[in-house]
Amino acid sequence: MFRYLMSRFAGMLAVMLIVAVLVFLLTRLAPGDPAALMLGDQATAEDVARLRAQYGLDQPLPLQFVYWLGEVLQGNLGQSIFLQQPVTAALAERAEPTFFLTLFSVAIASLIGIPCGVVSAVWRGRALDQAFTGVAMLGASIPSFWFGLILIQFFSVKLGWFPVAGYGDPDVPLAERLWHLVLPACVLGILNSALIIRFTRASMLDVLGEDYVRTARAMGHAERVVVLRHALRNALIPIITVIGLTAALLIGGAVVTETVFGLPGVGNLVVSAVLRRDYPVIQGALLAIAAVYVLINLLIDLLYRVADPRVRF
CATH class of the missing domain: 1.10.3720.10 (MetI-like)
Structure with a gap:
C-alpha cells in the first residue's frame, strides 16, 4: 500500500506540473492585456507599461513561469490583479x-x-x-x-x-x-x-x-x-x-x-x-x-x- 501511494503521489505531481504549464501558456496566449483592461480606455501607454511592470507582465514568459511556479511551491498562488487580494483568499x-x-x-x-x-x-x-x-x-x-x-x-x-x-x-x-x-x-x-x-x-x-x-x-x-x-x-x-x-x-x-x-x-x-x-x-x-x-x-x-x-x- 505504501509503495502504491508513493507512486500515485509521484504521478499526481507530474500531472500537476503538466497542468501548471498548460494553464500558464493558455492564459498568456489568450487575447487581451489585463493591465489595459484594468486601467480603461483613458489610460496612457506609460500607465499601462507601469502596471505591467508592477505585476511582472513585462518579463519574458519563461521567467514569469519560473517565478510563478516558485511562489506556488511555497503555497502562494499570487495576487489578484482586479480583486486586489491574494488568490488563496x-x-x-x-x-x-x-x-x-x-x-x-x-x-x-x-x-x-x-x-x-x-x-x-x-x-x-x-x-x-x-x-x-x-x-x-x-x-x-x-x-x-x-x-x-x-x-x-x-x-x-x-x-x-x-x-x-x-x-x-x-x-x-x-x-x-x-x-x-x-x-x-x-x-x-x-x-x-x-x-x-x-x-x-x-x-x-x-x-x-x-x-x-x-x-x-x-x-x-x-x-x-x-x-x-x-x-x-x-x-x-x-x-x-x-x-x-x-x-x-x-x-x-x-x-x-x-x-x-x-x-x-x-x-x-x-x-x-x-x-x-x-x-x-x-x-x-x-x-x-x-x-x-x-x-x-x-x-x-x-x-x-x-x-x-x-x-x-
Missing part, C-alpha cells in the same frame, strides 16, 4: 458554496440514481424499467439553466419556499446560507442522476447473470438479500467511479447553475477572471481544481478496495 471565500453545492448535488444524484438503477435492472424490460430509462434520458437532455429557472419560478416566486438567488451574508448562520443551496443542488442532483442510473443499471445487469447470484437464489436467500448483498456489492466499482467523476466535474463545472442562482462559487470566480484577464486568479483556481480532481481520483481508487476486497493495488 479569493478561493477560500468562494470555496464554501461550491463545496456544499457539490456535496448536496452528489448526495441527491446518488440517492436517486442508485435505487432507480437497481430497480431498473431487477425489473428489466418491464414498465418500471422503461420509465426509469426514460427519466434518465430526459434528465440527460434537459439544460440545467432551463430547469433551474423552472424551479425558481415555481418554488421561489410562486410558493416562496426558497430564496430566489444569492448565498446570504457571511454573518448569517450556516443553516440559513445552506438553505440557498437547496434548489441549485436539486437541479444538479436530478440532472446528474441520469448518468448514475444508466451506469448502475448496466453494472447490475452484468452482475445479475453471474453464477454466484444464481447460486444465492438456489440456496433460498430472499431476493432482497440476493440483490443488495450479492449483486449490488459486486457492481459497486463502476458506480463508485461515476459518482466520483461526477463530484470532480461539479467542483469546477457548475458555472451555469451558479450563474442562474447567483451563487458566489469558484466557477463564477473563474469566469469573471477570464473576462478580466486576471491571470493569477485563472492560474490559481484551475490549479486548485486540478488538485481536487486528482485527489478525488485517488480516493476513488482507494474506495475500490473497500467495495471489493479482491482488488489489489
Whole structure:
C-alpha cells in the first residue's frame, strides 16, 4: 500500500506540473492585456507599461513561469490583479458554496440514481424499467439553466419556499446560507442522476447473470438479500467511479447553475477572471481544481478496495 501511494503521489505531481504549464501558456496566449483592461480606455501607454511592470507582465514568459511556479511551491498562488487580494483568499471565500453545492448535488444524484438503477435492472424490460430509462434520458437532455429557472419560478416566486438567488451574508448562520443551496443542488442532483442510473443499471445487469447470484437464489436467500448483498456489492466499482467523476466535474463545472442562482462559487470566480484577464486568479483556481480532481481520483481508487476486497493495488 505504501509503495502504491508513493507512486500515485509521484504521478499526481507530474500531472500537476503538466497542468501548471498548460494553464500558464493558455492564459498568456489568450487575447487581451489585463493591465489595459484594468486601467480603461483613458489610460496612457506609460500607465499601462507601469502596471505591467508592477505585476511582472513585462518579463519574458519563461521567467514569469519560473517565478510563478516558485511562489506556488511555497503555497502562494499570487495576487489578484482586479480583486486586489491574494488568490488563496479569493478561493477560500468562494470555496464554501461550491463545496456544499457539490456535496448536496452528489448526495441527491446518488440517492436517486442508485435505487432507480437497481430497480431498473431487477425489473428489466418491464414498465418500471422503461420509465426509469426514460427519466434518465430526459434528465440527460434537459439544460440545467432551463430547469433551474423552472424551479425558481415555481418554488421561489410562486410558493416562496426558497430564496430566489444569492448565498446570504457571511454573518448569517450556516443553516440559513445552506438553505440557498437547496434548489441549485436539486437541479444538479436530478440532472446528474441520469448518468448514475444508466451506469448502475448496466453494472447490475452484468452482475445479475453471474453464477454466484444464481447460486444465492438456489440456496433460498430472499431476493432482497440476493440483490443488495450479492449483486449490488459486486457492481459497486463502476458506480463508485461515476459518482466520483461526477463530484470532480461539479467542483469546477457548475458555472451555469451558479450563474442562474447567483451563487458566489469558484466557477463564477473563474469566469469573471477570464473576462478580466486576471491571470493569477485563472492560474490559481484551475490549479486548485486540478488538485481536487486528482485527489478525488485517488480516493476513488482507494474506495475500490473497500467495495471489493479482491482488488489489489
